Amino acid sequence: MHVLESYALQNDLKIDKPFVYEKFFPLAIDKYITIDTSNLGTSALAYDHWQLVVDLIQPKLKEQKIQIIQLGNKNDTPLQNCYMAIGQCNFNQKAYIINKSLVHVSPNNESMHIASSFNKKCVALFSNNSFPSQFNPYWSEKERVEILSPDTTKKPSFNPNETPKSINEIKPERIAGKILNLAGIVAFVPEFETLRIGNAFNKKRVESTLTQLLDPEKLGVSSLIVRMDLNFNEEALKVQLKASPCSVITNRPFSTEILKQFSKRIVELVYYVEDDDIAGVDFINKVAEKSINCLLRSRATGDELNDYKLAYFDYGQVHQIPPKGQQDFKELKDKKKLYYKSNHFIIHNNSFYTSSAALLADEFFNIGVEDPSERQNKGFPSMEHEPQPVIDDPLFWEEEEHFHFFVRK
The missing domain is CATH 3.40.50.2000 (Glycogen Phosphorylase B;)
Known part of the structure; x- marks a missing residue:
């Protein structure tokens, strides 16, 4: 009724x-x-x-x-x-x-x-x-x-x-x-049949590898995410923080002078724990002293992850990044000729990359290639992009929540 x-x-x-x-x-x-x-x-x-x-x-x-x-x-x-x-x-x-x-x-x-x-x-x-x-x-x-x-x-x-x-x-x-x-x-x-849409696909995410100075407002986002784990450049980080507040992702400690000078401009710091040496622990201690919001993440498993958790125990939980693959998603399992569109963009050398895996594939290909005309660039000139074949790599699947997956008819 x-x-x-x-x-x-x-x-x-x-x-x-x-x-x-x-x-x-x-x-x-x-x-x-x-x-x-x-x-x-x-x-x-x-x-x-x-x-x-x-x-x-x-x-x-x-x-x-x-x-x-x-x-x-x-x-x-x-x-x-x-x-x-x-x-x-x-x-x-x-x-x-x-x-x-x-x-x-x-x-x-x-x-x-x-x-x-x-x-x-x-x-x-x-x-x-x-x-x-x-x-x-x-x-x-x-x-x-x-x-x-x-x-x-x-x-x-x-x-x-x-x-x-x-x-x-x-x-x-x-x-x-x-x-x-x-x-x-x-x-x-x-032209396509939707198989899966990631939970964060409706929210644009823009990241920078610090190869150029960016204005978040012109990109249509409230703040920029800086990927020091993809391109560690302290001088460029200083320039970007002077221009706009940023969230910073890093897998290495950077200068404590940057923490002192820009603590109010760092919206959040995400630290990828890859070892339990004293330098990393000391860096996170200084981050905590500056009251910077900090998230600890690691791709480690088993005893190695437990060692990291003990080393960083005083500064919060070390969140594991679980390994993922295509077979872990029931909608995508055993599907062939998968494509995706992204709402997650990494700006590197004036190009927009649709995933970390896509950027690193270019960087790996270009190792030792000195002639600019022979260098591979699968980035796009803007956020508008054609559907791309899925990259079956663990790093790609870490970012799946930002993707729209489909098969072409």
């Missing part, structure tokens, strides 16, 4: 079609679909892969001169290639925009029901924290609505803060296909 019917039955009331007052909102476009990314403060309804959906539908919609308006709260992440209306509309202005849209897309929020009251074509996303039949668009004709929910046999959790979020199990290409179909674009065949 739909929740609306339950309320009506309990209160002896008749269900009627609602009247929603529309308030004018100025728009510079007239042919569009709407995507509302708001979630009513319920994290279980926050779909993390809207940008992948937009990337799939935008070229097809553009061919038909159809644009995309993003609705939502002011704290929602802006989507690229969308007309921005997030945080700008009240309830009635949102109704005005939705009533003029060709298709409305949203999770189970108030805008879905606004669209239903106007009998708009609608794609509605549900997590597995409720029964969709209890909350689906009540006033819509069935053929004008697509209800998408995770493919699962599990009973609903009724948890507003699921971990992991089941709504993220809905594949972007599935959503894109439903949107385009309702928009009258039926000749859509995705």
